Amino acid sequence: MSAPTRMLAAAVTAAACLGTTAVPAAAASPSDDAVVSRGVTIPAFYNPPASLPAADGALVRSERLPLALSLPGIDGPLPGRATRLMYKSTDSGGRPVAVTGAYLEPTAAWRGSGPRPLVAVAPGTMGQGDQCAASLGLERPLLLNGQTLSVGYELLAIYRLLARGVAVVVTDYAGLGATDRLHTYVNRVDEAHAVLDAVRAARSLPGTSLTDDSRVALYGYSQGGGATAAAAELQPVYAPDVPLAGTYAGAPPADLVAVTKAIDGSGLAGALGWSVSGFVQSDPELKPIADAHLNAAGKAALKDLSTMCVGDALFSYHGVRSNTWTTDGRSLGDIIESVPALRAFLADQRIGTHRPASPVRIATGTADDLVPHGQARGLAVDWCAKGAAVTYKPVVLLPLGDGLVNHVTPLLADQGEALSWLTDRLDGKPARSDCSTLPWRP
Known part of the structure; x- marks a missing residue:
């Protein structure tokens, strides 16, 4: 079995364990203006309106989103209730852009200090077709119709956060899901703005348990790690109204040349x-x-x-x-x-030129040669030199023979520790900095 086949088999198994099955393309008959991507009809919700609100993070529309796995519980459905979102953001050219995503309200109680906190999840690489959007993956984690294959692998981290009583907002990024433009893959400004504006949108959504005092953190790996890293360093200027308790940036592609x-x-x-x-x-x-x-x-x-x-x-x-x-x-x-x-x-896409105002945890596999370990570690060094509070975690694993495996394995090996670090920040506990020892670590 080839490496990509092994990885996809593992991802498909994980999706199946979350209670989903392979689904066909959307059954609804497409209208004249419907967008169909590789046999999948994108719901009309994802078609942006002709004009957008002025404020970044302003809600454009919302609707209930049925989760692929939802079980009855004493206090409500498990792991919670989901709402599909469209909100306004600004792209790297200063243009207004509609971004889609989802908000998930957990049924589990938050047992830390303060009101229920919020984590913005920036998905890893999903692709560039609109049918690949992470918010669609919450509804159908395994999409297999003979023309496309999409696996909602971020569900594991999302459901683990919900089980801790943490509310989650997921962004689809600019142009992924929303059908009016192409997804600007790994554009640091577009992604950072989409992440921060997702927090604003979640805060303005009526009927949630969030308050003005809810702490906020960011979570992302690979493409998502680059998005959260960029968001952390742009937050003081772009979104000073969104103070961050902490940011997890796993395997961030900080240097796109490398x-x-x-x-x-x-x-x-x-x-x-x-x-x-x-x-x-x-x-x-x-x-x-x-x-x-x-x-x-x-x-x-x-x-x-x-x-x-x-x-x-x-x-x-x-x-x-x-x-x-x-x-x-x-x-x-x-x-x-x-x-x-x-x-x-x-x-201009290089991440690491601005200092995050809040604690950041960077994790990178020492054997990762796909999103190279050296450039991710370099981001930690750059931020330390600027006086940031950086927790650096080298995930030391032996090379496993394939770049994709070397890249994905640290995500799974470190995820529990990463979520615990984030939960501690949301609970108001201080973060330690590794900057004094970083030059001597892998």
Whole structure:
């Protein structure tokens, strides 16, 4: 069994354990303006209106969201009740953007100090097709219809938080789910704003147990780790009304130049296509550069990937090298190094240039060569140099023979400790800083 097959089998098993089954494409007949992505009709809820509210985080609409697993309990359904959200955010170009997501109100009581707290969950890589949105995954964690494969693997962390009595808000990010634009994959500003505005949206949702004094924390791994890391350092300026008790950033892609080189030819090579398409969405001035350097195969791959979920890409683009997509046979990494506009764009995507005002926990697998350990550790060093309070956790594991396995295993190995660290911050307990010992640790 190949590595991607093993990983998908494990993810599918996890989804099945949460009480779901493979489901067909949406049965509703699509209307003339319905968006259909790889046989899946996106609910009309995800179509943004013509105009948006002025305030970032303002609710555009909400509706009940049926969870895939919901059991009767003495105090209410377990693990809780979910609400689908659409809210207003601002993208990296200063433009208004509709973002979707979900709020989950737990049935379990919060047993820490203060009112019920809130954690914003930034999902890991889901793909670029609208059907891959994390909020849709809460309703159907395993989507398998012969055209697409999507697994809602963030459910494990979400349900563990709900069991602790912590409310959760999940963002789909800009352009994932909401059908009016392409998802700007790993754009640090778009993702950070989407995370912080999700907190604002959850706070304004009527009928929740949140109060103005509810502590807030952020949780994310991989793409989600980059999103929460960016949110933590942009929060003091973009969202001073959203003070953070703590942020968990697992395996954050802080340096996209290093990550681009690492994933080229890997099991996650398809993410290169999502990145390029997302960059062009963020900055249309990059489109002529992309057109000039991509050959017919590269352009076809980007179009194909733009509607794929991560499961599809693992099978269809596993091991692909980007030099097969370019007009001159150079890799995308080499082209980035040679084109000033691309270098400048990726330099602006670097996380670690601003100091978070609240405690941050960075965890990274020492054997992770997909989102390289060195650049994630470098983020911790950069923040320490700026005076941030950083808890650094190297997850020391032996290399397991495949980049995807080396990348995902630390998520599972460290998740319990990561959630406990977050819960302590939400309980008002102080965080220690590892900055004094970081230079001598792996």
